[in-house]
Amino acid sequence: MKLIHLSDLHLGKRVNEFSMLEDQQYILAEILGIIDREAPDGVLIAGDVYDKSVPSAEAVSLLDDFLVRLSGRNLQVFVISGNHDSPERMAFGGRLMEGSGVHLAPVYGGRVEPITLTDGYGPVNLYLLPFLKPAHVRRWFPQREIATYTDALAAAIEAMEVDTAGRNVLVTHQFVTGAARCDSEEVSVGGSDNVDVSVFDSFDYVALGHIHGPQRVGRDTVRYCGTPLKYSFSEAGQQKSVTVVELGAKGDVAVRTVPLTPMRDMAELKGTYETLTFRGFYEGTGYPGDYVHITLTDEEDIPDAVSKLRVIYPYLMKLDYDNARTRAGTVVDGPEDRENKSPLELLEEFYEKQNGRPMEEAQRAFARDLMEHIWEGEA
Template sequence: MKFIHISDLHLGKRVNEFSMLEDQRDILKKILTVVDEEKPEAVFIAGDVYDKSIPPIEAIQLLDDFLCQLSRKKVQTFIISGNHDSAERIAFGGRLMRESGVYVAPAYSGNTDSIVLTDEWGPVNIYLLPFVKPVNVKHFFEEEQVENYTDALRVAVEQMKVNPDERNVIVTHQFVTGAKRSESEEISVGGTDNVDVNVFENFDYVALGHIHGPQKISRETVRYCGTPLKYSFSEIHHKKSVTIVEMKQKGNVVIRTKELNPLHDWYEIKGSYMEVAEKSYYDSLDRNCYMHITLTDEEDIPDAVRKLQVIYPNLMKLDYDNQRTRGRKSFADVQEVEEKTPFDIFEDLYEKQNNQEMNEEQKQLIHSLIEKIWEDKN
């Protein structure tokens, strides 16, 4: 049995005020071409289908067209909601869509039934688990100890009653400990969203969403496929792809990827204004890329963005690297702050204001408050 694993489409996303819809429409067509070439039995869409819980109409229409084309190709499609989606909105019409081979995970209700596909080696049980937080799981299993994300996933998986002697697949959207993040991902408060990979030990393939760079976690069959498009300059060196999973008898799973070429790539250049505006400099570049330009001039160039957009029409970001900017807080320091959790930042502030560290009781109180705020926010 062959599956195609994609995730984090983020339909409707805007980056630096640039709409990604044209790029998303193009990449979905290319994914459909891969479907035609590979002829899989199923496609997994592992969450963050949209970029916002209330997506723009154009994004909804784009997904509708994509799902209709998959249905016409007689490909079973399995969809879960991610942390950017509204689980209830994603699930609307799910029971009707099943008749067309589109299976949409409902909002978590404490029950996760499997959908069974069959091939010459017997059944393959597919479980759809949307993005969940501890509070979602605790609501249905008050007698269980659910204090963190690992507890939540452990309890949610235990109630599935997975038969380890059969072939089992789970499609889910969580941050599994050890995954490498990108700037365009939402970092949870206090690092509390970590899930231990061992909760998935009874699954022959774990189709993960949430992390934008393709990667395996612990073993080959626990995998983030990554986004089909780049969504930040931290992803410049990512090779975007779809993941193709071929599952034969129990224990025999072959995984490969097929690269996706975007409508617009992402590129960074650095130099003085006169250098980057020189025809001999940009003649060899693909000027339709989404560009990040760093100017090294000591003085700001008046109206630099508008002038450079004549040459680089998709200029997304312009900044300076000179004595003045280096005299400020270094980029490395800024990046370090951006990567800190809210708890780390609060802890630093407390130490600076009080000239001492928080005690354990204070730390536990702040952790609980941050987690409560995070749950209310989402």
């Protein structure tokens, strides 16, 4: 059985105030072309379908078009909600869509029933487990202590009563300990959202969402496929791809990737204003059509630099300087740096600036516990 693993479409996302809708429409068309060539039995979409819990009309329209096109290709589609999605909105119409081969995970209700597909080797059971916090799971298991994300996932999976003699696939959206993050991902307090990979031992393949860089975690068959597009400059060096999973007899799983080529790539450029505006530097490259982060090394600021540079680089997303002044620490971190720090790290920095000394361990522990309590309360 052949499956295509996708995740983290983040439809409707804006990056540094640039709408990514056109790029997303382009890459979804490319993915459909790959699906036509690969002819899979199913497509797995492992959460963060939208970038916001209340998506824009344009984002909803884009997903609607993608699902309609998928449903016309004689395959089964499996979709779960991620931490950026509203599980109720993602589940809407799910029972009606099943007739078209589109399976939307319902809001978690204490038990997940498998959806079974069959090939020449027999049945394959697919379990759809949307993004969960401990608070989502705790209410269904009042007699069980569920303090961590690992506890929550372990309880949810045990309740599935998975028959390990058969072939089983899990689609879920969590941060598994050991995975490498990118700047564009949501950072939790003190890594409190970590899930130990051992909770997935019952499954032949685990299709993960949440982490934006494609990678295996623990074993080759527990895998993040990554985003189809680059959503931060920390991803500039990544090769985005579609993951193809082929299940043979029990224990026989092959995983490979098919590269994706975006409409616009991301690039980081560094040099003096004179160097970067010299025709010989950019002519014949893809830089004028790419999303770019430019770091100028001039000692003096260039007046109206962004407007001038956008004549050559119209998709300039970010501009900063690297010179004696900035290296001396007189420039405050930009918004992207702040977004890459956890709330606890930001509080520690603020405390030290206000008081002239770092937080004590007891203060740090109190702040961490309070933030985790607030985090759970949002569920």
